[in-house]
Amino acid sequence: MPYYHSYSGTGPASRAPPPAPGLRPPEASGLSADLYARTVRRYRHPNFCLLSTVVSGVRGPVVERVVHAAPFWTLTAFDRLPPDPDVAFPAVLLLPPHAGHCPTLIRDTVAAFLPGHAVHVAAWTDARDVPLAAGAFGLGEAAEAVADMTALIGGSVHLVAMAEAGVVGIAAAALLEARGAAPATLTLIGGPVDCRADHAGLAAGAAALGLDWFVRTVIAPVPAPFAGAYREVFPGFFTLTGFLTSTLDRSLSDHKELFLRLVAGDGTDGHRAFFEEFLAVMDVPAEFMLQWIEAVLIDRPFALDADGEEPLRVATPLMTVEAGRDAFGGGGQTHAAHLLAADPDGGCRHTEPEAGRFALFHGARWRASVFPRVADFIASHAAPPARRAATPAEDLLTLPGLTPALAARLNREGVYFVRQIARLDDSAADDLDRRLGTDAHPVVAALGREARRRLMAGRP
Numbered sequence: 001m002p003y004y005h006s007y008s009g010t011g012p013a014s015r016a017p018p019p020a021p022g023l024r025p026p027e028a029s030g031l032s033a034d035l036y037a038r039t040v041r042r043y044r045h046p047n048f049c050l051l052s053t054v055v056s057g058v059r060g061p062v063v064e065r066v067v068h069a070a071p072f073w074t075l076t077a078f079d080r081l082p083p084d085p086d087v088a089f090p091a092v093l094l095l096p097p098h099a100g101h102c103p104t105l106i107r108d109t110v111a112a113f114l115p116g117h118a119v120h121v122a123a124w125t126d127a128r129d130v131p132l133a134a135g136a137f138g139l140g141e142a143a144e145a146v147a148d149m150t151a152l153i154g155g156s157v158h159l160v161a162m163a164e165a166g167v168v169g170i171a172a173a174a175l176l177e178a179r180g181a182a183p184a185t186l187t188l189i190g191g192p193v194d195c196r197a198d199h200a201g202l203a204a205g206a207a208a209l210g211l212d213w214f215v216r217t218v219i220a221p222v223p224a225p226f227a228g229a230y231r232e233v234f235p236g237f238f239t240l241t242g243f244l245t246s247t248l249d250r251s252l253s254d255h256k257e258l259f260l261r262l263v264a265g266d267g268t269d270g271h272r273a274f275f276e277e278f279l280a281v282m283d284v285p286a287e288f289m290l291q292w293i294e295a296v297l298i299d300r301p302f303a304l305d306a307d308g309e310e311p312l313r314v315a316t317p318l319m320t321v322e323a324g325r326d327a328f329g330g331g332g333q334t335h336a337a338h339l340l341a342a343d344p345d346g347g348c349r350h351t352e353p354e355a356g357r358f359a360l361f362h363g364a365r366w367r368a369s370v371f372p373r374v375a376d377f378i379a380s381h382a383a384p385p386a387r388r389a390a391t392p393a394e395d396l397l398t399l400p401g402l403t404p405a406l407a408a409r410l411n412r413e414g415v416y417f418v419r420q421i422a423r424l425d426d427s428a429a430d431d432l433d434r435r436l437g438t439d440a441h442p443v444v445a446a447l448g449r450e451a452r453r454r455l456m457a458g459r460p
Helices: 002-008 027-039 103-116 139-153 165-178 202-209 211-217 237-241 248-262 267-279 286-298 335-340 364-380 404-412 418-422 426-436 444-458
Strands: 052-055 058-069 073-080 091-095 118-124 157-162 185-189 232-234 318-323 348-352
Touching: 052 103, 058 139, 073 103, 073 139, 091 103, 091 139, 091 165, 103 118, 103 157, 103 364, 118 139, 139 157, 139 165, 139 286, 157 165, 165 185, 165 286, 165 335, 185 364, 211 286, 232 286, 318 335, 318 364, 335 348, 348 364, 404 426, 418 444, 426 444
Parallel strands: 091 118, 091 157, 157 185, 185 318, 318 348
Antiparallel strands: 052 058, 058 073, 073 118
């Protein structure tokens, strides 16, 4: 298809890296020129690049680990080394938006959860990289995938679903309840569930156009030589232009206003970082997108129908979060999920009146207002931590004579905790001094002696 080739190229090599910083249009060219230059560029699929986090006041490394890989999804765990390995943290499974953005769009979400939670992400796969032989992937398969991921994590798992993944989260919670393994909580952030609550914008347009229009207009086959050649997909670049806008200039204007609103308070660097995340897109299986449009925007089967047939019900504790300036999933469209709960008047509802859709899980407003509420909701339904004996402090900065600059250099060498210093013998200490450049005035051996003394004194 010509317009697919014109944006995505003809093979993986077309995913060119961003130009060198010096080639970026100067600030004087204005935000609109910067917006246009970034919109027409093809971005690589980015990485999370979360290398460290602070747990219990101590900075430690973060290791991104693939727990299980399937054709359409990958369960990724973010392992970190807490100062006390016996402390249990609530397990959280994050379901990123599923309308053409890469999973790394929720990098800020992951970073906020890391210090106090065992974080897992359902990383959806770019459909153009999935061979036809892998079969279809619709709403039902997505719910089954989330149920499988929850089983792989094991124990009590808290589901947090964003945007389009909200209905997947509801279906997965119902499926898990039927299997006797209900999630601990379900949190829906910014995704519409019942558009009758505010039947405007995208929902009104979808109902007027009908599903056939979407099939003819926004579905395309993946061209060769991609691995998913001939698979029907919703191309990721439609996410950028908006599949209900009729002109490019209207779409660019909408996105410019959106980004200015979403990252207000983050500064220019935060704006550009989120912008580049937003513009790194991927293809979505056609069956998933069409079933989602039909289920959520047109037929709305999650609500009580005209024949009086009861919809699915979930007993899992439910929290919903909406943005006041989100015509796509606001106006009660997300809060309507409580009508599906066993106790419609229970659960937790939160609205950010001045926020846009993506600000609910990215940026200053997410970190300062939304995340603390979500974390409190999860904590209120998490098992209380087991009582344990006191352990010695593991923060390197508690060792005498160790400055923040030296601690940072030790971190780069993979040393984060007091116990790691204590385990070094003389040879290893000398080698570390050489790597730190402190061999002229060795410090590691002295730090090791102090660390061992503290650990011995802290033993019960």
